[in-house]
Amino acid sequence: MSPIQSPVKISLTVLTFSLAIALSACGKDQAAGAQGGGKAAAGGMGAMPPAEVLVVVAQSEPIEQSVELSGRTSAFQLAEVRPQVSGIIQKRLFVEGSYVHEGQPLYQLESNTYQVAVTSAQAVVNKARANLAALQVKQRRYQQLVAINAISKQEYDDITAQVALAQADVATAQSQLAAANISLGYAVIRAPISGQTGRSTLTAGALVTANQATPLVTIQQLDPIYVDISQSSADMLRLRQQLAAGTVQSNASGARIKLVLEDGTPYPQEGRLAVAGASVDQASGAVILRAVVPNPQGILLPGMYVKAQLPQGINNKAMLIPQQAVSRTPKGEATVLVVDQSGTVASKTIQIARAQGDQWVVTSGLDNGDRVIVEGTMKAKPGSQVKVVLADKKADSAAGTEPAPAATSPAGPKAQA
Secondary structure (H helix, E strand, C coil), X not given: CCCCHHHXXXXXXXXXXXXXXXXXXXXXXXXXXXXXXXXXXXHHHCCCCCEEEEEEECCCEEEEEEEEEEEEEEEEEEEEECCCCCEEEEEECCCCCCXXXXXXXXXXXXXXXXXXXXXXHHHHHHXXXXXXXXXXXXXXXXXXXXXXXXXXXXXXXXXXXXXXXXHHHHHHHHHHHHHHHHXXXXXXXXXXXXXXXXXXXXXXXXXXXXXXXXXXXXEEEEEEEEEEEEEEHHHHHHHHHHHHHCCEECCCCCCEEEEECCCCCECCCCEEEEEXXXXXXXXXXXXXXXXXXXXXXXXXXXXXXEEEEEEEEEEEEEEEEEHHHCEECCCCCEEEEEECCCCEEEEEEEEEEEEECCEEEEEECCCCCCEEEEECHHHCCCCCEEEEEECCXXXXXXXXCCCCCCCCCCHHHHHHC
16 A cells, blocks of 8 residues: 555545544434424324213102913813714805804704604693693592582592693603703704804714714904913012012002014004912923903914013113113123213112103112213223213103214314324
8 A cells, every 4th residue: 555545545435434423423312303303293282082972860750560471262162163063064154254242143954853842842742741630630520429429539639730741741841852852952052152263074964963073163252352361479479578578569450461463563452351270380491471462453363472571560760771771781781871970980880670652660770860971982981081961861862863063173284293
């Protein structure tokens, strides 16, 4: 290396080192500036405002307590029509499935044999009456003769006994005639009750026998109709305990019931409780209740499954909460979010009795004055702070949109920019 080149290389090395130090310092200054700018921007936005929620104030009120039970319908009256005499069916006198009245002819049996029996019985009656008349004439004559001692007393007693026997023969013949007339009347099979007929099991030309096992047709009275309801003995015991404790008051109209059909539609007619079982079924642990329900339009048919809403009393401590305010835990417990006076959210577990319209009937878990969140639950978590907006309890369930969020101040976007 020449003496001239050495100072040049040394100068280049020093220049490169100085440039590296300068670039490093510049990077640190830019990083520090970026951090400072971020803090300034954050300071310009400020803390996020609390979420806005819509609440209703829980208030206890007298609410009718009812229980929904499953039941089956059955005919109010049911008659299986069977012949009471034997014979061949000549004609069916009704339309299958039609409504018939009590005493209406249903079948006509061949009746010639029974007509002959009536004629023969009438002849026996006439003969017995003629014999009695002859003996009575003879008795009156003997009565005059015995008065003048023309005949013996024994002869008069004998004729008197013969008259008595003739009178008994007349009575026997008359009873036989009545039986023959009854059999002749049974040749026309009539409806024992008024109601809806079913399918006829036999047609014209078929031979039937008296009191046969197979009914000719079944008649059911469907208006009104019975509803047999099954209620567990535990529910009945719980209700009695509530009545004794005073939490539930007896309802004067507790004997009425409402029905819900299989498709979920309410039945338009109200029924009344007629019979309450006096014992508990050992197999099911339930008590059978029987209700009578009007069925003028024939909507209810025997064997139909229904749900019966049975009022049991008045609960003075129940509350109505919109259904949208209630959520379920993985265990199935019903919970609601409430807001205290400081604006802090908390969760409460409640007990629900049933639905009433678009609201739940809450029997326990809430206190009077609790502010229950009905809208904005997704923005409210237990322990968080929220801004409360009161809603009209009667109109809160009709609100379908979330309240608009608070407007963002113009300083926020500028600070971020």
